[in-house]
Amino acid sequence: MNRTTAAALLLALALDAPAQQAGPSPAARPKVILIIGDGMDQNQITIARNYLVGLNGWLTLDTMPVRSSVQTQTVVEENPTVPEYVPDSANTATSMASGIVTSTGRIGTTAGTDHDVPTIMELAAAAGFGTGIVATSSVTDATPASFVAHVSGRLCEGPRSMVSTNANNTAFSADCSADLKANGGKGSIAEQIAASRIDIVLGGGQRYFAQAAEGETTKTVRDLAVDNGFRVIGTAAELAALKRGGKVLGLFAPGTMPVLWRGTGGAQAQRVLHDENGRVVQPEPFACEPDPAFGAMPTLEAMARAALTHLDDGRSFMLMIESSSVDKQSHARRPCGSIGELKQLDDAVKIALEYAEAHPETLVLVTADHSQAAQLVPERSWLGPNAASPGHFARIRTPEGAIMGVNYATNDSTLQEDHTGADVPLFAHGAAANEVPAQVRQTDIFKIMLRHLRLTPPPPP
Numbered sequence: 531m532n533r534t535t536a537a538a539l540l541l542a543l544a545l546d547a548p549a550q551q552a553g554p555s556p557a558a559r560p561k562v563i564l565i566i567g568d569g570m571d572q573n574q575i576t577i578a579r580n581y582l583v584g585l586n587g588w589l590t591l592d593t594m595p596v597r598s599s600v601q602t603q604t605v606v607e608e609n610p611t612v613p614e615y616v617p618d619s620a621n622t623a624t625s626m627a628s629g630i631v632t633s634t635g636r637i638g639t640t641a642g643t644d645h646d647v648p649t650i651m652e653l654a655a656a657a658g659f660g661t662g663i664v665a666t667s668s669v670t671d672a673t674p675a676s677f678v679a680h681v682s683g684r685l686c687e688g689p690r691s692m693v694s695t696n697a698n699n700t701a702f703s704a705d706c707s708a709d710l711k712a713n714g715g716k717g718s719i720a721e722q723i724a725a726s727r728i729d730i731v732l733g734g735g736q737r738y739f740a741q742a743a744e745g746e747t748t749k750t751v752r753d754l755a756v757d758n759g760f761r762v763i764g765t766a767a768e769l770a771a772l773k774r775g776g777k778v779l780g781l782f783a784p785g786t787m788p789v790l791w792r793g794t795g796g797a798q799a800q801r802v803l804h805d806e807n808g809r810v811v812q813p814e815p816f817a818c819e820p821d822p823a824f825g826a827m828p829t830l831e832a833m834a835r836a837a838l839t840h841l842d843d844g845r846s847f848m849l850m851i852e853s854s855s856v857d858k859q860s861h862a863r864r865p866c867g868s869i870g871e872l873k874q875l876d877d878a879v880k881i882a883l884e885y886a887e888a889h890p891e892t893l894v895l896v897t898a899d900h901s902q903a904a905q906l907v908p909e910r911s912w913l914g915p916n917a918a919s920p921g922h923f924a925r926i927r928t929p930e931g932a933i934m935g936v937n938y939a940t941n942d943s944t945l946q947e948d949h950t951g952a953d954v955p956l957f958a959h960g961a962a963a964n965e966v967p968a969q970v971r972q973t974d975i976f977k978i979m980l981r982h983l984r985l986t987p988p989p990p991p
C-alpha cells in the first residue's frame with residue numbers, strides 16, 4: 531500500500547466515528563449477544579413454560595431456530611487431569627468466556643497453575659469492538675466476573691474478601707493473596723471491573739464498589755471506576771434516561787438484585803410430612819405472585835435494552851446478558867423465584883431477537899452454565915398415599931388450573947441445594963447459527979463467538 535492510499539484509508543477510518551474498527555462496513559460488522567440463564571436446565575425451562583404460557587404455549591426461547599446441547603467440563607484443582615462431573619458458574623463461565631476447562635470457583639484462570647487466560651471481552655475490546663456485561667446478580671458474581679476478571683477464587687469479589695476466612699465453604703474457598711495488587715496481582719473482581727475497558731456494566735453489587743480500594747487511603751473501588759472514565763448510575767430512572775457514549779457502570783442493588791416473583795406470601799418447597807398412619811400430608815399448593823422486594827428495580831429486559839442501545843454505535847460488539855437467579859432461587863428451593871427469573875430471561879431474549887432482526891449480522895446465543903436441582907415430578911407420587919419426595923417439595927397451582935409438582939433433593943442440608951451435572955441447552959439465531967453443531971462442549975461456545983466476531987484465537991495457556 532502506498533502512502534497516499536494509506537493516508538486516505540486512515541482518514542476514512544477516522545471519519546467513521548465513533549467506530550475505531552477496521553474491516554467490514556458498519557452494516558456488516560459482526561455482533562454477538564450471549565444470554566445465559568444461570569442454572570437454566572431443561573427442567574427449569576419446562577417448569578417455567580408450564581407456568582408462564584401453559585402446556586400449549588411456547589416461550590420466545592422455544593421459537594429460536596437452532597437448538598444444540600452443551601456438555602459442561604470441569605477438572606479437579608489438585609490434579610487437573612482428573613475430571614469432576616458437576617460444575618459451578620465460575621468454571622463454566624470461564625469455559626464460555628475463555629475457551630478453557632478449569633476447576634470450580636476459578637475466574638479466568640487455569641486449574642492448578644493459576645495462569646490468567648484472555649476473555650472474549652478483552653479480545654473484543656482490544657480489537658476496538660464494543661463490550662457489555664449485564665447480570666441480575668452482583669456484577670462481581672461468578673458468571674459476569676469470568677468475562678472480565680482473573681482471580682483464583684470467585685469469592686474474591688471486593689478488596690475485603692481477598693483472603694478467605696470461611697473454612698466451611700469447601701467448594702469455593704480460595705486464597706486470592708496472589709491476586710492482591712501488593713503481590714503484583716490485579717486486585718479483587720470489583721477492582722478489575724473498575725480498571726476494565728468494558729463499555730457498559732449493569733447489575734447489582736454496590737457493596738463491593740463501596741469498599742476502600744487496596745492500597746488507597748481515601749478512594750473506594752467506585753472512585754477508581756470513575757477515574758477510569760465510568761459514569762456510575764444506580765436507579766431504573768437513571769438507566770432509562772441514559773445517554774449514549776462513554777463508559778457506564780450501573781449498580782442497582784447492594785448485592786444480588788431482588789427477584790421478580792415469589793410463591794404466594796413467600797411460599798417455597800418444604801419437607802413432606804407423614805401423619806401417624808404413615809400417609810403423606812401433601813403440602814398446600816401455591817401460585818406465584820410479584821415479589822414486593824423487587825420494587826423499582828430495572829428489569830433484565832430494561833437493562834438489555836439499555837445495553838443494546840449503548841452498544842449500537844456502528845462497531846462490532848460482544849454483549850453478555852445473564853439472568854442470574856434462576857440458579858440462586860433453585861438453591862433456595864423457591865420455584866416461583868426461578869420461574870420469574872426465567873420470565874426475565876425470556877423477555878430479554880425477545881429484545882435480543884428484535885435487535886438481530888434489524889441487524890442480521892448479529893448472532894444470538896442463549897444457554898445455561900450448568901444444570902440445577904429442581905425436578906418436575908408428579909404432584910402426588912404414583913406409588914400411592916405413603917410415598918413422597920425425600921427432599922423438599924412444592925405443589926404449584928398454575929394459571930391453567932392444574933397442579934405442578936417440583937422437588938429438590940440433591941442433599942439433606944437445611945441450607946441449600948447443590949448443582950447437578952447434566953448437559954444444558956443452547957439456542958441460536960442468526961446467519962452463523964446454522965454452523966452450531968448438534969452437540970457441543972462449553973469451550974466450543976467461545977470458539978463459535980470468536981469465529982463470528984472474526985477475532986484471532988489466543989495462544990493456549
Ligand SMILES: [Zn+2]
Nearest residue numbers: 857858861949
Ligand atoms: Zn449455583
